[in-house]
Amino acid sequence: MNWYIPITILPGLGMLILSTATQMMGLSSEIGALVSKKCSPFQHTIAQKKIKQLGLLTRASTLLYTATGCYVLSGIIGAIYENDSVWSVPSITLYVGTILMFIGITFLIIYAFRTVIIRKLQFDNNHLME
Structure with missing residues (x-):
């Protein structure tokens, strides 16, 4: 394995982290307002x-x-x-990082689906709100 392969993945992973942090801040603000x-x-x-979504x-x-740390360490x-x-x-450190990244992405996909369900629930019950 060439040592630079895991390092080349870091910018994409950084964008995922930035996106996730932005979503967390927005969701935290929504929860705070509620x-x-x-x-x-x-x-x-x-x-x-x-709050479950934030978790x-x-x-x-x-x-x-953690995946980022594994890639850097690798x-x-x-x-x-x-x-x-x-x-x-x-190589094993790279594999562990890749598995962690895919689990994290799976959580983000679940988050996206649940977000749509929550928005639909809010829309369907909008006429009941004060």
Whole structure:
């Protein structure tokens, strides 16, 4: 494995992390607006769902950060120890990072689907809100 391969993936992973952080901030603001005043039972339900969404985004973000660390570590170890084995430490670290990245992306996909469901629920019940 060439040592620079995991390093070349970092910009794309950085964009995913930036996007996730932006979504977390926006969602946190929405939750803050919902719970800053007394809520109706429906608004309370929506706030609960959004808090779960925030937890999902936090887990995805953590996985993406950890994957980034694995990629950097893999590149550094690969540069220090020239080893072309598929089962070398740099390769295994790269594989672990890739698995973590895909799990994080899966969480982001689940988040996206749930967000649409929550928005539809808000739209369907908009006429009931104060």
